[in-house]
Amino acid sequence: MKKILSFVKKELIQIRRDRRLLFVVLMAPIIQLIILGYAVSLDVKNIPTIVFDQDHSATSRRFLSEIFNSGYFQEVRLARSWSEIQADLDYGRAKIAIVVPVNFERDLASGQTVSIQTLFDGTDSQTASAGLNYLEMITQMFGQKILIERLDSLTIKFRPVIVQPEVRVFFNPALLSRHYLLPGIFGLLLMVISVILTAMAIVKERDEGTMEQLVVTPLKPIEIIAGKLIPFFLIGTVDLGLILPLTTFWFKLPLRGSVGLLIGMSFLYMISTLGLGLLISTLARTPQQAMLISFFFMIPMILLSGFVFPIENMPRFFQWLTAIIPLRYYLVILRGLFLKGVGFNSIESQSLRLFILALVINTFGLLSFHRRLD
Amino acid sequence: MESAVIVENLTRKFGHFVAVDHISFSIPRGQVFGFLGANGAGKSTTIRMLCGLLKPTSGQAIVAGYDIYHQSEEIKKVIGYMSQKFSLYRDLKVKENLEFFARVYGLDNKKFKSRVAELEEKIGLSGKEELITGKLPVGWRQRLALACAILHQPEIIFLDEPTGGVDPLARRQFWDLIYDLSSEGKTIFVTTHYLDEAEYCQEIKIMHAGRIIAEGSPAQIKKRYFPEKLFELVTAEPLRIYNWLKEQPEIEQISLFGKKLHLLISSDQVKQIQERWNGLGIGRFDLRPIVPTLEDVFIRRLEEAGGEKGK
Structure with missing residues (x-):
């Protein structure tokens, strides 16, 4: 135990002496969290929209103001020709074009069905499909209003039957995508720091020949590993202590569950990511390789973790693959603890899986570390 | 022990x-x-x-x-x-x-x-x-x-x-x-x-x-590896003598050390070689017996080992 302690001490001295590394370790998560916290959003608002109003009537103006008052669309221009629409879509100045046909007002008044042509820039499928939904909703409501007004003016005491869902959203009532994404960023930052630092620090020992000197000492491989992992566990804990208050106080992500449970689960998660770093270190010869291999593994892990893209939407094979991604379980736990405020019962199965995964990863890491020594 | x-x-x-x-x-x-x-x-x-x-x-x-x-x-x-x-x-x-x-x-x-x-x-x-x-x-x-x-x-x-x-x-x-x-x-x-x-x-x-x-x-x-006498030859034109000596049947081994040559040759043949060289009338050289260095042993053993490997 004393040996491991002196190892940890040595490691911390080395980290402290490397100013740039120290900066990366302490400041990078904060900076990244702030940038990602502000920039990352799936909410679609203010879609740049070009309008071609061929009718120029009171009704068409009313219809358009309904659209722009919704807040989802922003009028960039009133087009006077089709070619203007084409150009704006081509150059990306607008993502949606709305064309109000001639005789819009007249046809509506005579009770005919009127088509509004809408053109979407499909390259940004996310924005397009969200815009489509909003537009459909607004158009439908506009139609209803017209209908009710007409019925009123006819002085017939008859109302169409309208079924409206009474919506109440749990856990994230404002449907802020930031609340959905922040826990993911949280897990992602912890992973990047612990995987890359661990992998690089172990490979550095091998690269500089100091590993050989360690191996001829009476230190056991497991003591060497512990000496290497514990400092980065401590750093991860410090980073956790920095980004947790930032998420809750700065970004106002509500932490409804237990803080202790969150910290405990984060420790479990870090053990698994440190193990990943250990595993990656056995695949690399130089710190540069360690860095590249880390990214090679982390990018698919992030994409498949359910961070942005729901796992249920993935092909079956990839759904299975996500079983070996610690971030996947941690994410569910984090979302549960932050937004839902659940207790341990609700995250028990996820934490059990994370625990088993941490065990498996570290066992593999240990074995391949052993193999690399011979 | x-x-x-x-x-x-x-x-x-x-x-x-x-x-x-x-x-x-x-x-x-x-x-x-x-x-x-x-x-x-x-x-x-x-x-x-x-x-x-x-x-x-x-x-x-x-x-x-x-x-x-x-x-x-x-x-x-x-x-x-x-x-x-x-x-x-x-x-x-x-x-x-x-x-x-x-x-x-x-x-x-x-x-x-x-x-x-x-x-x-x-x-x-x-x-x-x-x-x-x-x-x-x-x-x-x-x-x-x-x-x-x-x-x-x-x-x-x-x-x-x-x-x-x-x-x-x-x-x-x-x-x-x-x-x-x-x-x-x-x-x-x-x-x-x-x-x-x-x-x-x-x-x-x-x-x-x-x-x-x-x-x-x-x-x-x-x-052990140099039971014979090793001779040293100092000369102004080592390469020329080296090339000539290499052709002589009495020379068992010869190696070049800058301006010096180390020769392996039995003592009774030294005179013979010297007379043959003098007969050419180009110049003179002297041979003096020396204690072999480890380098001599190293080179000799390397050559022998190389020969054994070749067989």
Whole structure:
């Protein structure tokens, strides 16, 4: 135990002496969290929209103001020709074009069905499909209003039957995508720091020949590993202590569950990511390789973790693959603890899986570390 | 006398390449034992197997009475190892390196302090404790590496090319340290490719292509592999004479050392050769008998070993 302690001490001295590394370790998560916290959003608002109003009537103006008052669309221009629409879509100045046909007002008044042509820039499928939904909703409501007004003016005491869902959203009532994404960023930052630092620090020992000197000492491989992992566990804990208050106080992500449970689960998660770093270190010869291999593994892990893209939407094979991604379980736990405020019962199965995964990863890491020594 | 190291048929292959080929030897305790050979001869591979850094492909080895296969943990406590490549932490201070290795070897506080004071005195690191290791000159670094390797007072010290890249004066100082350790009863196993350093060893093995091609004390080796007289020839035009002498049937071996030639020839034929040369009327040369250097032995044994391999 004393040996491991002196190892940890040595490691911390080395980290402290490397100013740039120290900066990366302490400041990078904060900076990244702030940038990602502000920039990352799936909410679609203010879609740049070009309008071609061929009718120029009171009704068409009313219809358009309904659209722009919704807040989802922003009028960039009133087009006077089709070619203007084409150009704006081509150059990306607008993502949606709305064309109000001639005789819009007249046809509506005579009770005919009127088509509004809408053109979407499909390259940004996310924005397009969200815009489509909003537009459909607004158009439908506009139609209803017209209908009710007409019925009123006819002085017939008859109302169409309208079924409206009474919506109440749990856990994230404002449907802020930031609340959905922040826990993911949280897990992602912890992973990047612990995987890359661990992998690089172990490979550095091998690269500089100091590993050989360690191996001829009476230190056991497991003591060497512990000496290497514990400092980065401590750093991860410090980073956790920095980004947790930032998420809750700065970004106002509500932490409804237990803080202790969150910290405990984060420790479990870090053990698994440190193990990943250990595993990656056995695949690399130089710190540069360690860095590249880390990214090679982390990018698919992030994409498949359910961070942005729901796992249920993935092909079956990839759904299975996500079983070996610690971030996947941690994410569910984090979302549960932050937004839902659940207790341990609700995250028990996820934490059990994370625990088993941490065990498996570290066992593999240990074995391949052993193999690399011979 | 009890042996510090016993090696039998030790072999290590890397794929098809045989780095160490069935070597056997033993080292008595307290000896300065040298492994001499070119780069890639298998010296480091042998040391690495004895220190438990590399698993042998086959063969047996006992280090300090422990079997390298099953008792490597025991071995590690009683050996010190200094690798060919500098392998201390460059970003730590001198004292931090010393302290780290002392702790790793399980020295307690009191023992550590007295031991470090003793070593700093002996090795001459006093006053350098606060320096960053990576900024030390190479000679100092090597001495610090030695200090770290012997903190725990090992019985056997393995030094793998400890003086590589070190200037001659620092090399000489380093060898003084080796003698000091030897006089304390430590066994020193040192590899080198400097032939002059090999002369400092009590016993040497010359390695080539994974095999031991000559062994014994430096004096024994010279005698054993050079029972004949070796002659030296000094001349202004060595190449011309070299080419001529090479054609003469009496010459067993000839090698060029700058303006000097070393010839292997039996004494009674010296006159014959000289008369033949003088008959050409180009000039004169003198031959004088000399004691062969290890370099002569090395070259001769290499040529013979090459010949054997060719067969």
